[in-house]
Amino acid sequence: MADPHQVFTQYIAESGLKNTPQRHTILEVFLSAGKHLSTEELYTEVRAIEKNVGQATVYRTLKLLCEAGLAKELHFGDGIARYEPSLGIAHHDHLICTVCHKNIEFLDNTIEQLQNELASRHGFTLTSHRLYLYGVCADCQPKGNR
Amino acid sequence: MADPHQVFTQYIAESGLKNTPQRHTILEVFLSAGKHLSTEELYTEVRAIEKNVGQATVYRTLKLLCEAGLAKELHFGDGIARYEPSLGIAHHDHLICTVCHKNIEFLDNTIEQLQNELASRHGFTLTSHRLYLYGVCADCQPKGNR
DNA sequence: CTTGTTGCAAAGGATTTGCACGGCT
DNA sequence: AGCCGTGCAAATCCTTTGCAACAAG
Numbered sequence: 001m002a003d004p005h006q007v008f009t010q011y012i013a014e015s016g017l018k019n020t021p022q023r024h025t026i027l028e029v030f031l032s033a034g035k036h037l038s039t040e041e042l043y044t045e046v047r048a049i050e051k052n053v054g055q056a057t058v059y060r061t062l063k064l065l066c067e068a069g070l071a072k073e074l075h076f077g078d079g080i081a082r083y084e085p086s087l088g089i090a091h092h093d094h095l096i097c098t099v100c101h102k103n104i105e106f107l108d109n110t111i112e113q114l115q116n117e118l119a120s121r122h123g124f125t126l127t128s129h130r131l132y133l134y135g136v137c138a139d140c141q142p143k144g145n146r
Numbered sequence: 147m148a149d150p151h152q153v154f155t156q157y158i159a160e161s162g163l164k165n166t167p168q169r170h171t172i173l174e175v176f177l178s179a180g181k182h183l184s185t186e187e188l189y190t191e192v193r194a195i196e197k198n199v200g201q202a203t204v205y206r207t208l209k210l211l212c213e214a215g216l217a218k219e220l221h222f223g224d225g226i227a228r229y230e231p232s233l234g235i236a237h238h239d240h241l242i243c244t245v246c247h248k249n250i251e252f253l254d255n256t257i258e259q260l261q262n263e264l265a266s267r268h269g270f271t272l273t274s275h276r277l278y279l280y281g282v283c284a285d286c287q288p289k290g291n292r
Numbered sequence: 293c294t295t296g297t298t299g300c301a302a303a304g305g306a307t308t309t310g311c312a313c314g315g316c317t
Numbered sequence: 318a319g320c321c322g323t324g325c326a327a328a329t330c331c332t333t334t335g336c337a338a339c340a341a342g
Contacts, residue, residue, distance in 0.1 A: 018296055018341050039332080054299040059332065075221055079307085080331065095268055104268055111264075114257050115279055122241055122250055123284030131277045133261055138269030164316060164321055185307080200324040205307060225332085226306065296341080303334070314323075 002088050004031055004070055011068035025050050026061045027070070036074060036082040036103070076103070077134070093131035099140035148234045150177055150216055157214035171196050172207045173216070182220060182228040182249070222249070223280070239277035245286035 008027055012019055029045050030037065037045075043058045062083055065071035072086040076096055091112075092105040111131070119126040154173055158165055175191050176183065183191075189204045208229055211217035218232040222242055237258070238251040257277070265272040 016296085020297065020341075022298070052299075054301095056300080056333075057298060060297085075223075077221075095265060095270055097270065098273060104270075106264060106268070108260055108264055111257050111260050114254055114260075115277075118252060118254055118257075119241060119279050119281050122252070124241055124243065124250075124279070124281035125287065126279060126281040127244060128281075129277070129279045131261075131275070133265055133270070133272055133275040135265050135270035135272040135274075141271065162321090166316085166322060168323070198324075200326095202308075202325080203323060206322085294342090296339105298337105298339075300336095301334100302336105304332080306330090306332105308327105308329070310327080311325095312323105314321105316321080317319090 004085070004087050007087060008065070008068055008070060011070075017064075022050070022053050022057050023061050023064070025053065026058060027065065030062075030065065030071065030083070031085055036076075036084045038080050038082050040080075042083070075130070076101070076132070093133070095133045095135065097137035097140055098134050099136055102137055102139075104137075150231070150233050153233060154211070154214055154216060157216075163210075168196070168199050168203050169207050169210070171199065172204060173211065176208075176211065176217065176229070177231055182222075182230045184226050184228050186226075188229070221276075222247070222278070239279070241279045241281065243283035243286055244280050245282055248283055248285075250283075 004027060005024065008023070009019060011017075012023075026042065026046055029049065030042060033042070033045065039055070039058055039062060042062070043053075043055045046053050046058060062071060062073075065083070066073055070085065070087045071083045074082045074084060074094065076082060076094070090107060092107040093111075095104040095106055097103065115129055116126060150173060151170065154169070155165060158169075172188065172192055175195065176188060179188070179191065185201065185204055185208060188208070189199075189201045192199050192204060208217060208219075211229070212219055216231065216233045217229045220228045220230060220240070222228060222240070236253060238253040239257075241250040241252055243249065261275055262272060
């Protein structure tokens, strides 16, 4: 269970929306990409399969996927939005190399818990959070070790 | 010491740049704002003092301030960049209300330390990080307590 | 049939850039 | 004089939106 297409279909039905081939193609490509995709990258890959898809549809569908809880929007600091699948994927944060843009996903339960405590201490009901660590990865260290 | 104008002047000198009235006016307004400013807000406030300043200069100066370590760029998720002074201001993160956009600054040393450990565990040299907690503040809770 | 959906192109909003003029140094 | 900085407007970049044709329920 927890099949993304199924979840999507259900979300669509519940919202009175419609099930179109474009949407499922986009979801398909999005899920199988295996990495964070920008809208443009996703658009390009989708176009490789189905040429009759406009970028507007990719933007609209990506937004839909976020609402359906199937995708998460990420901002790595370069001004363009990236997306990653989120269904059945454990929450995690990102460690990003500012040189090669490689990124590592991590999860630190202690940090997560501290965040929740902190929010409730301020009377907030936490809905989401984003933690981005920017640095230089081992391969990109200035003192060339290679 | 650690007078921002002084730091700025020094940075400018070291970089072979020039000391202009616009730059100092912008810095002045920026420092005295006492809150996070978008480029447009800063531009508007600067214009109230000196009408002969273009927004391009505000953008350019803000970038300069970031390079000089006097400002930090923030992204609250609405697609527009905001800035806050950073010189002599302790590092902190942000807790943002998704309803009224009010934001609280906080610092949790344990979280900070865990981030560093995490980064070095992955071979990264951490240069900066951003932690954004999004939620609903006490005043904006759905079940109207008022 | 009714209403949501699509692709295209135009519109938008934020930020950047080209350029000729003006001002430090 | 030389060079950086400035304002203005045009240009970009990413994303959204209007619209007429189209397709799903």
